[in-house]
Amino acid sequence: MVDRIGRRPLALIGSTGMAVALAFEAWAFSADLVDGKLPTTQGTVALIAAHVFVLFFALSWGVVVWVFLGEMFPNRLRAAALGVAASAQWIANWAITASFPSLADWNLSGTYIIYACFAALSIPFVLKFVKETKGKALEEMG
Numbered sequence: 001m002v003d004r005i006g007r008r009p010l011a012l013i014g015s016t017g018m019a020v021a022l023a024f025e026a027w028a029f030s031a032d033l034v035d036g037k038l039p040t041t042q043g044t045v046a047l048i049a050a051h052v053f054v055l056f057f058a059l060s061w062g063v064v065v066w067v068f069l070g071e072m073f074p075n076r077l078r079a080a081a082l083g084v085a086a087s088a089q090w091i092a093n094w095a096i097t098a099s100f101p102s103l104a105d106w107n108l109s110g111t112y113i114i115y116a117c118f119a120a121l122s123i124p125f126v127l128k129f130v131k132e133t134k135g136k137a138l139e140e141m142g
């Protein structure tokens with residue numbers, strides 16, 4: 001699928017979908033709790049938005065970033081560079097996971113706004129730095 005659709009379109013679709021889903025999460029969690037629960041509409045939106053986020057992440061950045069990493073380094077540096085890049089990826093994942101509880105205690109809606117902004121910031125990054133490679137690997141194979 002990555003070679004058919006292309007790395008850039010998948011990353012753009014994923015970034016857009018994740019930013020929108022996170023914005024809906026922020027909206028849903030901005031509601032005042034009723035008896036310790038979100039109102040029905042916001043609760044439903046929060047549940048759907050969480051699933052939409054996972055869907056867009058899984059079909060884009062969850063996979064495409066590893067393709068990017070495997071293709072962006074010259075062969076003579078690839079092994080060492082991939083080790084550093086993969087380590088940075090896992091450290092970033094840990095930082096998000098470790099910081100979420102304290103950010104959520106501060107302001108859950110604000111936390112999702114921050115995450116939505118970072119997802120939206122990935123769009124100009126992809127537009128500027130990711131070259132279109134749609135079908136290149138398929139053309140090379142056949």
